[in-house]
Amino acid sequence: MINLEPFKALLLDNCGFTFSNGREETLSSSIAKRAAICKASTLSNYYKLLISDSNELAKLIELLAINETYFFREPEQLRLMTNRLIPEIIEAKSLSVGKFDSSVKIKIVSAGCSTGEEPYSIAIALHEKYGVESQNLFSVVGVDIDGAAIESAVKGVYGRYSFRGMDSSIINRYFEPVRDSTGLFQIKDFIKNQIFFQTANLNAENYPALIFSPDIIFYRNVSIYFPDKVQTSIFSRLANILNFGGYLIVSSTETMHHNTGILPLVEIDELFVYKKSILNSNSRIVAISSKPSKQIYKTSLKRATILKQTTSKIESLSASHQIAPKELFDIALEHTHKNRQKEAILILKTLIEKEPNFINAHLLLANILTDSQNFKKAESHCNIALNYNQFCTPAYLMLGIIAHQTGRNDEGLKRLREALYIDANCWVAHFYLAESVNLLGDKKRAISAYHSALDILQNGADSKNKSSIFPLRFNSEQFKALCQYKLNILQKGSVN
Ligand SMILES: C[S@@+](CC[C@H](N)C(=O)[O-])C[C@H]1O[C@@H](n2cnc3c(N)ncnc32)[C@H](O)[C@@H]1O
Structure with missing residues (x-):
């Protein structure tokens, strides 16, 4: 044995x-x-x-690896992508720069693409709706941990089993029979050339640049054998790399399981998807499933118990002055790093009640509230921090990031500049400044700001940075790669 x-x-x-x-x-x-x-x-x-x-x-x-997949799986999700999500993304991109910049393609990632049926279905569905123009408008990327599956996806040869339930007219338009074989079909080059495949581990600390900044991620039927902790960390990383205004789509059976508050769940045309922004959406935000699955119920019960123990303990220690404010803050910070935001919020509130001028408590709370898209409350805590210290770089930085995330670009730029005025080495401010001016179409200033962020990161200023109390989910290595990636796009003027 x-x-x-x-x-x-x-x-x-x-x-x-x-x-x-x-x-x-x-x-x-x-x-x-x-x-x-x-x-x-x-x-x-x-x-x-x-x-x-x-x-x-x-x-x-x-x-x-369990590679079970087939073409046009859950076709209603593909229809939602072509008919509702893509038009919304094009409109949002056009609004932010006055026109739609077609040199920057809309990127769709199939995370856990297995042998390629999912990304090819995405490209075919886009071609069906947008015709030949789809090759200029979209880039589709497929990644999977299974190198043999990726090799097979790159070949693009499929048997009848992969086509179960698929309309035969689509097979005729997009595939050609493989010579001297029975029942094998090869994807045509004009679709194949639109897709980039790479082997990648979604559970790894760093992701390949190829999947950075997507507008839509399909992450379907991948997480089934992951324990809760792995599910949460992969979902968070995918949420991090997703562009604002972008969507993360899981299979319908997995949807409620992922409803852990990392991204808001929205309902569009009776389908549920996760969205990385609450702005400009015609969709309805769903707080939590009315019928929680057994798993969600179990998880919430466990969290509620931890929460109860922690807070009652903290409250009694705090009341009897046995725990110093700094210690309380460190516990809250640890909870935040472990993704236990509710616990962190309660501790920070106890701390602020006890010590209203504890600036870092306001900043950490603002950071957590921003993460859960509670922008108004987050802003108010930043402003309280500024009342206590008008030179508080992280407060300006946070206000800049919130303004950027909520589409108030001018205000965002002002706040980020204020942060840089106080601390020229604040690479996070340089990074978001680059993001904002890039959105406004100012490529030259974006290039310069990405360079500044990269230079500071490469000189190791990260460890000294005052903004490190923000438990940013990207590590500095990922930010470096992201800056490099954005610079490559801007300097070449195109994106894969
Ligand atoms: C059941 S298939 C799903 C394929 C496709 N997404 C679909 O819905 O039809 C699951 C795929 O996830 C991949 N996968 C599992 N764990 C992964 C990880 N840590 N990183 C990347 N891919 C992973 C497996 O190799 C497998 O090909």
Whole structure:
């Protein structure tokens, strides 16, 4: 009997896979198969090989990934994309710069694209609606952890099984039969050329630049074997890379499970999708499912218990002066880093009541409130911080970011400049300044501001930055890559 525990721990840590009873057999047979191929004399030798050789880990992952997919899965979500989301995104982009800048394509990412049926369906649906122009308007990107699946997606050859339920007229328009084969079809080049594929681990700390700044992410049927913690962290990262005004689409059966407050869930034409902005939306915001799934119920119960314990303990310690304000703040900061915003908010409120001039408490609260799109309250805490210290860079920075996120570009620019006036090394302010002027179509100033942010980051100023009390979800490595990526686009004038 194989001791699967070390293998399970490694796979959970690396790619987020879990193996419950039914899947343990697949795990042990895959390990035995790869160990034999690698001529590992014992399983412990194979484990050593796995931890030292990422190529071998990738091979094992290929055997364990569940690649089930087919063309035009949940077609109503594809229709929603072409008929409602894309027109809204085009309109929002046109409004922000006066006209729609077609040199910057609308990017759609299929995260966990398996053998390519999903991204090809997206490109076909766009071509059906927008015709040949779709090649200039859109870029579609597919990523998956399974290298063999990506190789197969790049080939673009499919059997009948992938076409189940698909209209045969679409097969005729977009595929050609593979010569000397029975029942195999190859995707035509004009669709194939519109799609970029890459192997990527969604559970990794850093994402490839290819998937940065998408307008729509399809993240369907991928998270099923992830434990809650992995689900939350991948969803947060995807939400972070998504453009403002963009949408994150999960499969209909997974929708309520992801309703954890990271992005608001909106209803459009009776379908539910996540949106990274509450502005300019014709859709209805849904607070929480009226019928929570068992899982949501279990999670909320667990969180409520932790919350109850934490707050009652904190309140009594605070009342008896056994806990210093600085300690309270550190606990709140730790909760925030662990994604336990509710707990952090309650502690920060207790702290502010006790010590109203604790500026960092106002700033951290403002940061958490901004994350949950509670912009008005966030702004009021920034203003309180400024009343106590008119040279408080992070407060100006936060106000600038909020104004930027809520489409008040002029005010955003003013606030970010104020932040930079006090602290010229504030790279976050340079970054958001670049984002704002870029949105306004001023490429020259955007390039210069992205360069400033990058230079400061490269000189290691990050560690000294006063704004580091903001638990930004991007680490500085990701910001560097993001600046580089934006500079490449601006300097080339086009985007993949
Ligand atoms: C069931 S398929 C879904 C394909 C497609 N999205 C669909 O809905 O038809 C799930 C895919 O997610 C990929 N996947 C699982 N964990 C991943 C991870 N950590 N990073 C990237 N891809 C992952 C698997 O390799 C698999 O190809």
